[in-house]
Amino acid sequence: MPGTDLRRFPRSVFQYGSEPDARFSLANERTFLAWIRTSLALLAAGVALEALGLGIHSGFRLAASLMLIVSGILAPVQAWTGWKKTERALRDGSALPSAPLSLPLAVLMAAVGVLVLLGVLLR
Template sequence: MGQGIRLWFSPARVREEGTTPDYRFSLANERTFLAWLRTGLALVGGGFAVDQFLPRLHGSLRLAFTVVLLVGGALCALRAVNHWVRCERAMRRGEDLPLSRFPAVLALCVGLLAAAVVVLTLIGWTN
């Protein structure tokens, strides 16, 4: 993991491994990276939206939802760069692309959080 984190800040070192893949694969990997960054930004925006636009929601719940969304956004950003490095290295080495449970976990958490906000809003659990 330590070497992987160093590669986040020195992507040129990734090129020292294996052979250069077809540039289209590297560009697709970069687009995936950018999509994960957009997802992270959307979660951060969602966190601010919950805090600002659900003021009547019980204070501790609003804070919990806000923090969960903000942390989720930060995790998406970190996951994006980590996954980019792992995929780029795998492509250069001719290995299978790395698998991740992160998308499924993220989808489940966002779905549950959205459902909770809807239910709490509908039953009117407010201050």
């Protein structure tokens, strides 16, 4: 049976399957919002790290700041694609998808930690 309301956005999600239990859709929305909050925190950390000029070697500080900002840009991409894929899976009754940008973001965060550590040690 087609989706209940073709006026809902995005159509690529809502025109298929049937309405899932509202609790699952709301949990999916909370996950989306958590990714958005994470994005804001990453962007703020990247700007703050560079703007405050803490006692960190300037080259390492700039690299870490840029990596935080790139991560802050990638997180909303994960939020949107993850929300869409999960909502579609809920509507179709299929297996839930993984978060493909989780590993790259984790690697970026580990690299930021290493850069900050080196920047403190080599100042």
